[in-house]
Amino acid sequence: MPTPQTPRPMVVVTRPADQASDWVEGLRSAGWPVLALPLIEIVAADPASLRAAVDGWTNLEAVMFVSPAAVGTLRQAGVPAPKPPLRCWAPGAGTVRALRDWGVPLSAIDQPPAEGPQMDSEALWPVIAPQVHPGCRLLMVRGISADGHEGRDWLVQRCRAAGATVRTVLAYHRRPPSWDPARQAEARGAVGPGAIWLFSSSEAIAHLHNLLPATPWEQARAVVTHPRIAEVAQAHGWRAVRICRPALSDIVQALESFA
Incomplete structure (x- = not known):
């Protein structure tokens, strides 16, 4: 048996x-x-405030979405999906899926190599570094924890060191x-x-x-x-x-x- x-x-x-x-x-x-x-628990920021902060994606060359929640909260707030030639940066496959579901074409999304050992900002940087130059205008969409922690600034620091101007939108709160x-x-x-x-x-x-x-x-x-x-x-x-x-x-x- x-x-x-x-x-x-x-x-x-x-x-x-x-x-x-x-x-x-x-x-x-x-x-x-x-x-x-x-x-x-993800709690979205005020929809009207998010729409105003994004301002129709004007005067930007790229947007970094730190997580699927960064995409989802803007989508729920009625923010229109970004369109080419604006580049969308995603640190992982989940964020890429959220962007695709929103209507962003895959050709407009930059992500770490699929075969790479990790999916994070460090793995994304070599992919997007050629886009970053003095005067480049970037937007980072991220969340904030209950204790006021916004997350790692590694990629922001890299972009600013390369001469880019980086603006942040706090799209959601992370709570226990x-x-x-x-x-x-x-x-x-x-x-x-x-x-x-x-x-x-x-x-x-x-x-x-x-x-x-x-x-x-x-x-x-x-x-x-x-x-x-x-x-x-x-x-x-x-x-x-x-x-x-x-x-x-x-x-x-x-x-x-x-x-």
């Missing part, structure tokens, strides 16, 4: 609710049980979720060998530890999509951490490495 297969562990997807569906559906299609447990006792129980039930947590943000890890203090995270397992996130997880006591690119095939491979 065939040997019964060991059940796969639950994968806890922690992305914001409006960004998690691709991973949730893709992992379920690949045979993984999934618990969607968003650890970042509010959990009722049932949600807390779901999360506590995913601590241990029966689950693998999937993180695409170090901020999500910080929110989790604030929501569930005194939890023995050294017993938990995690797949993270960037080395910086791995450093934060390990600093919070996580021991079993795998790093992979934020592509579904890479995530599945990382999950399977725990078997």
Whole structure:
């Protein structure tokens, strides 16, 4: 008789609710049980303020969208999709998909190489550096955390050092979720060998530890999509951490490495 297969562990997807569906559906299609447990809540800025800040994309040569939420909040605010020759910069595949869904042609989007080891600002820079020159006018669309942190300024500093003028639009706030006792129980039930947590943000890890203090995270397992996130997880006591690119095939491979 065939040997019964060991059940796969639950994968806890922690992305914001409006960004998690691709991973949730893709992992379920690949045979993984999934618990969607968003650890970042996205709250859009005032739509009228966003429309005024963007100002019809006038006097710009390129726009950097730091995340799918940066695209989604402008789209929901009724901002028209940017059109060529304006360049749209995206640090990862999720942001590219959001731009395409908005109507931006792929030919107008710059992104890190698909075969590259990481999808982030550092990987994007060699692609967009030839566009940056003295007098170049750029716009960065980003969010801000509950404690006032806007995110990394690495790319902004690079562009300004090359002589560009960079303006920032704060399109959304990132906040920790509010959990009722049932949600807390779901999360506590995913601590241990029966689950693998999937993180695409170090901020999500910080929110989790604030929501569930005194939890023995050294017993938990995690797949993270960037080395910086791995450093934060390990600093919070996580021991079993795998790093992979934020592509579904890479995530599945990382999950399977725990078997």
